[in-house]
Amino acid sequence: MRKQSSKEKIRQFFLANIGNVVSSIEIRDAAGSDVSEWARRVRELREDEGWPILTNNDNAGLKPGQYLLKEAPPKRSAVSFSRNISAKLRAEVLDRNGFTCQMCGLTPGNIDPATGRLVRLHIGHIVDKSMGGKEELSNLRALCSTCNQGAKNITTMRPSTIWLLSQIRRAGQEEQRAVLDWLRKKFKE
Numbered sequence: 398m399r400k401q402s403s404k405e406k407i408r409q410f411f412l413a414n415i416g417n418v419v420s421s422i423e424i425r426d427a428a429g430s431d432v433s434e435w436a437r438r439v440r441e442l443r444e445d446e447g448w449p450i451l452t453n454n455d456n457a458g459l460k461p462g463q464y465l466l467k468e469a470p471p472k473r474s475a476v477s478f479s480r481n482i483s484a485k486l487r488a489e490v491l492d493r494n495g496f497t498c499q500m501c502g503l504t505p506g507n508i509d510p511a512t513g514r515l516v517r518l519h520i521g522h523i524v525d526k527s528m529g530g531k532e533e534l535s536n537l538r539a540l541c542s543t544c545n546q547g548a549k550n551i552t553t554m555r556p557s558t559i560w561l562l563s564q565i566r567r568a569g570q571e572e573q574r575a576v577l578d579w580l581r582k583k584f585k586e
C-alpha cells in the first residue's frame with residue numbers, strides 16, 4: 398500500500414472530526430509532520446479546496462491553535478483548481494471579467510457579506526473539469542471564494558435590465574446615488 402501523504406492524513410483526521418474543535422497538537426500528531434508542513438496543508442485545504450475549517454480568526458469561540466471543520470467539505474470534483482492555469486491566462490480571464498465575480502458581482506475591495514472577509518477572486522471553470530471542461534479562456538471565469546465553493550445560492554443567469562432597474566428603484570436614495578457614482582466612474586462621464 399502506498400504511504401499516505403501528510404495532507405491525506407490531515408484530510409482524514411478532519412473528516413473524522415467534523416463539528417469537533419481540534420488542537421494544533423492533535424493535527425500535528427495526525428499528520429506526523431512539523432509545524433510549517435501541517436499548517437501549509439491546512440491552509441491548502443481551506444484556500445484551494447474550500448474546506449470550511451475555522452480558526453480563532455474566524456470564530457471568537459475558538460482559541461489560538463484550535464481548529465474546527467464546521468461541516469462536510471465540498472466534494473473534490475466540485476472544486477476547480479487553478480494551479481495549472483498560467484498567469485497569463487489567469488490575467489486574461491480577470492481582465493475580461495472586469496475583476497468581478499461573475500456570479501454575485503462582488504469585486505476585490507468589497508467585504509463579502511457572506512463571510513465578513515475581503516473578497517478574493519479565483520478562476521473557476523464554467524463546465525467543470527470532471528465534465529470535460531477545458532482549461533481555456535472560453536471555459537473560465539472569475540469567481541469569489543464563496544461562489545467558487547458553490548456556497549452562494551445565486552443563479553448563473555445574468556440579471557436583465559428590467560430586473561436591475563427594478564432593484565435600483567426599490568433601493569434607498571443613498572444606495573441609488575452610490576450606483577450612480579459607480580456608473581459615472583465606470584463610464585467616465
Ligand SMILES: [Zn+2]
Nearest residue numbers: 498501541544
Ligand atoms: Zn461571488
